[in-house]
Amino acid sequence: MNFVKSKFEGAIITEQGKTCAVVSVQPAMFQNAINATMIIKALLPVFKGIPVVLMTIDAKGVPGYFGRGDLIDLLENVNIKEASWSQIEADIDLNNSSCPMKEE
Numbered sequence: 001m002n003f004v005k006s007k008f009e010g011a012i013i014t015e016q017g018k019t020c021a022v023v024s025v026q027p028a029m030f031q032n033a034i035n036a037t038m039i040i041k042a043l044l045p046v047f048k049g050i051p052v053v054l055m056t057i058d059a060k061g062v063p064g065y066f067g068r069g070d071l072i073d074l075l076e077n078v079n080i081k082e083a084s085w086s087q088i089e090a091d092i093d094l095n096n097s098s099c100p101m102k103e104e
Contacts (some may be wrong), residue, residue, distance in 0.1 A: 030054070
C-alpha cells in the first residue's frame with residue numbers, strides 16, 4: 001500500500017436525511033473520472049464509510065461536484081459556503097493507478 005499524508009478541506013453535509021462528506025479539490029481532479037473515482041474510494045476510510053463527493057469552485061465562485069448523482073442533486077440545494085469546513089489530515093492509500101501524477 002502506498003500511503004500519502006494529505007491535507008484537505010472537508011465538510012460533512014446532512015440534507016433530507018442523507019449524509020455525505022464534501023471534499024474540496026483542485027479543478028484538475030475533475031479532468032479524469034478514473035482518478036476522481038479512485039480519490040473518492042481512497043477517502044472513504046477517512047470518513048468512516050460516509051459517501052464522498054468531490055467539489056471544486058470555478059472562477060465565478062460556482063461549485064461543481066463529482067460523485068454519486070443522488071448526492072450531487074442534494075448538494076445543488078445547499079449553500080456550500082455555509083458548511084462547517086475543517087482542515088483534515090489523513091494518510092490516504094493511493095495505489096499506483098489512483099494517484100494523479102501531475103497537474104494538467
